[in-house]
Amino acid sequence: MTDPSILIVGGGAVGLGIGWELVRQGRPVTIFDRGLAGRGASWLAAGMLAADAELQFEEPELYRLSRESMRRWPDFARALEAAAGDTVDYRDEGTLLVADDPDSAAALRRRYTFQKEQGLAVEWLTGAEALEREPFLAPRLAAAVFAPDDHQVDNRRVLEACKRAFVRAGGVLREHTPVQAVVPDAAAPAVVTEAGERIEGGTVILAAGAWSRQVEGLEPDVRPPVRPVKGQMIELRVERPFALRHVVRGPQAYLAPKSDGRVLVGATSEEMGFDTRVTAGGLYTILEGAWEIVPGIYDLPVTDTWAGLRPASRDHAPILGMAAPGVVVATGHYRHGILLMPVTAQEVARLVLTGETSPWLQPFSPRRFSTHTPASPLS
Incomplete structure (x- = not known):
């Protein structure tokens, strides 16, 4: 044929x-x-x-x-939305990279210095300044970096x-x-x-x-x-006034809020071949890391979990x-x-x-x- x-x-x-x-x-x-x-x-x-x-x-x-x-x-x-007749929920609030202890703050400072050397429009924040931008962050955060050019889509x-x-x-x-x-x-x-x-x-x-x-x-x-690299993730659902304004990335986890009320929390990185099983240990690692930086997730319902396979060269x-x-x-x-x-x-x-x-x-x-x-x- x-x-x-x-x-x-x-x-x-x-x-x-x-x-x-x-x-x-x-x-x-x-x-x-x-x-x-x-x-x-x-x-x-x-x-x-x-x-x-x-x-x-x-x-x-x-x-x-x-x-x-x-x-x-x-x-x-914009072109994709026009062609498909639907939104892709492009959001440009920026991303917060947060540190929850002195060691992670030192690592974040090194990353921030390198980012500034590359000419990036990033901003160093104290823990208190980060909390002003994102009220649901843990009050004890050591420091944060705001990356205004890092956006997200659904x-x-x-x-x-x-x-x-x-x-x-x-x-x-x-x-x-x-x-x-x-x-x-x-x-x-x-x-x-x-x-x-x-x-x-x-x-x-x-x-x-x-x-x-x-x-x-x-x-x-x-x-x-x-090769496949396994990544486990969790989907939470907002059922009360809990509105993260930004993607938040911590030392062990990230949280990506979506406009439809979902909060995506991830992710593991596991060399497990084509295994897509969701494991208790993987979910525990993700939730612990997310709770350290946004403790309010404790009361949010878990609506889905999954494991995907990233293609890594x-x-x-x-x-x-x-x-x-x-x-x-x-x-x-x-x-x-x-x-x-x-x-x-x-x-x-x-x-x-x-x-x-x-x-x-x-x-x-x-x-x-x-x-x-x-x-x-x-x-």
């Missing part, structure tokens, strides 16, 4: 974002997903757009990509909106259709489903998240070294670019799938349409892990 579509393996935030970007530029696109599109790791996330809060000393290239994606988010959100609304916009624009979704292999070919690359169906197209994009390495067909040097940076003739890889976004959604969608679409790898993608080449190519700054 021959299909002229661009074929995308994986219908998460990355696959849906790329698919929507391509289909609204007039290209036929088919997305294959092993389950329901949009119901993987990004559905089970918190929707934080935290480029500044998650800045790491050793990840300058990833930080630059994150800041660029953050810059694109407002326009991306990740589930984003995924549903992107799915709707993709289909409205003519995209084809093939859900419950796991792909076993990709077939590189400059003229007619293909995918082969687990049912044995072979579909040829113009370009194949591998965006299967934590399952990307399970898809066969790529040479070892460019087969994405992606060997260096915890995304893998973006041409991997083989006719095959592009877009995976390994780890904790940043929603944050990096605009820049990934737009720059991978540009690669597919023009054949040119933009400067934003170059540091994240699938070939940076190869033993036959020079190491990149991320290796």
Whole structure:
């Protein structure tokens, strides 16, 4: 069977974002997903757009990509809302990073100093000043940093909106259709489903998240070294006057309040393979860390718990670019799938349409892990 579509393996935030970007530029696109599109790791996330809060000393290239994606988010959100006819609940109140003891305050001060050296618009707050901004914080907090440029969205609304916009624009979704292999070919690359169906197209994009390495067909040097990292989370529901104004991030947990009354609390980081069981120990760790910084959660009802699988590459940076003739890889976004959604969608679409790898993608080449190519700054 021959299909002229661009074929995308994986219908998460990355696959849906790329698919929507391509289909609204007039290209036929088919997305294959092993389950329901949009119901993987990004559905089970918190929707934080935290480029500044998650800045790491050793990840300058990833930080630059994150800041660029953050810059694109407002326009991306408006376009997505217009196309889907629904809100994605983009919120720009900023984020509070808090310290609950002298040791965590010292660590936060080092992070703040580094952030200021990078020119970030962050503000140091005493515990009392933090409490003025966010009355539900623990009164004994040692210090805080306010990051005004770190925003949030409702990740589930984003995924549903992107799915709707993709289909409205003519995209084809093939859900419950796991792909076993990709077939590189400059003229007619293909995918082969687990049912044995072979579909040829113009370009194949591998965006299967934590399952990307399970898809066969790529040479070892460019087969994405992606593994699942388990993250457990808790959903609380506000049933009394308890209105967090900001995302709050502490040493052991974060809280992300949503406009519909949910408060998402997370998250563990566990090397447990494809295990998605929710555990007593995981929930205890999250709740203890959250209670230390926002004790008012003690009385909130727990309405849901879950565990998702983040797709982590060997260096915890995304893998973006041409991997083989006719095959592009877009995976390994780890904790940043929603944050990096605009820049990934737009720059991978540009690669597919023009054949040119933009400067934003170059540091994240699938070939940076190869033993036959020079190491990149991320290796």
